[in-house]
Amino acid sequence: MPIDNIVILTGAGISAESGIRTFRAADGLWEDHRVEDVATPEAFERDPVLVQRFYNERRAHLLNGIEPNDAHVALAEFETQHTNNGGRFTLVTQNIDDLHKRAGSSNLLPMHGELLKIRCSATHKLFPCREPIEVDRPCPCCQVPGQLRPHVVWFGEMPLYMDEIERDLSQCDLFVSIGTSGNVYPAAGFFQLASAVGARTVELNLEPSANANQFDEGYYGPATEIVPEFLSQL
Numbered sequence: 415m416p417i418d419n420i421v422i423l424t425g426a427g428i429s430a431e432s433g434i435r436t437f438r439a440a441d442g443l444w445e446d447h448r449v450e451d452v453a454t455p456e457a458f459e460r461d462p463v464l465v466q467r468f469y470n471e472r473r474a475h476l477l478n479g480i481e482p483n484d485a486h487v488a489l490a491e492f493e494t495q496h497t498n499n500g501g502r503f504t505l506v507t508q509n510i511d512d513l514h515k516r517a518g519s520s521n522l523l524p525m526h527g528e529l530l531k532i533r534c535s536a537t538h539k540l541f542p543c544r545e546p547i548e549v550d551r552p553c554p555c556c557q558v559p560g561q562l563r564p565h566v567v568w569f570g571e572m573p574l575y576m577d578e579i580e581r582d583l584s585q586c587d588l589f590v591s592i593g594t595s596g597n598v599y600p601a602a603g604f605f606q607l608a609s610a611v612g613a614r615t616v617e618l619n620l621e622p623s624a625n626a627n628q629f630d631e632g633y634y635g636p637a638t639e640i641v642p643e644f645l646s647q648l
């Protein structure tokens with residue numbers, strides 16, 4: 415049976431070989447910080463200087479020589495080919511880096527936000543951001559200092575694009591989870607929504623994730639090798 419509707423979910427593992435550290439890999443810390451200190455609304459309220467500095471550092475790192483790798487590029491090329499042949503393709507990413515975008519992916523849903531954007535806490539207006547943000551910088555829309563925050567979904571906040579993601583999962587024939595540990599919900603439960611509608615479910619990861627035995631298939635190794643190889647066989 416031909417595969418028409420494909421949903422891909424990516425996590426930090428796909429960007430690891432580009433030089434961006436994953437999150438839980440070694441010690442449960444994100445770049446040497448506890449997530450409670452840098453990735454929750456409470457942390458931002460408690461210590462906005464630390465939180466802005468953390469994302470300023472992530473942004474500076476991303477813009478300092480980090481490039482999409484063969485896995486990002488293979489997904490973008492596959493999307494073009496598949497959609498030219500009349501198929502549907504949705505790329506959902508938990509990553510806040512812009513490497514899928516730079517590789518050329520187009521139907522992309524960054525469900526945990528984007529590092530290269532900031533937003534006004536009051537109006538929710540978004541602004542592009544490639545430079546460090548000082549805590550007291552006045553917001554461009556309301557001129558109030560301290561209103562700007564990273565456009566990143568923190569733990570305890572609602573992920574973005576959930577309606578589109580659930581719609582596409584409910585119609586997919588193939589669901590592929592790439593480079594994610596399966597620890598962060600709701601993304602970690604997407605394979606179950608796909609499985610419930612009869613989709614083939616596949617995991618591509620460095621090692622079996624928390625939910626590995628519930629996928630139909632799993633292939634393990636570095637993303638730059640296994641992603642291009644898997645896509646070439648579809």
Ligand code: NAD
Nearest residue numbers: 425426427430436437438508509510511593594595620637
């Ligand atoms: P995670 O760090 O919890 O898990 C990463 C997974 O990738 C692990 O299962 C690991 O085995 C696998 N992996 C490591 N290197 C790999 C490689 N070379 N090839 C294939 N797989 C590899 O990541 P997560 O599940 O995405 O959850 C982390 C959360 O932290 C996300 O919500 C994300 O927003 C955030 N985060 C984002 C980035 C980024 O934007 N690049 C980086 C770190 C954390």
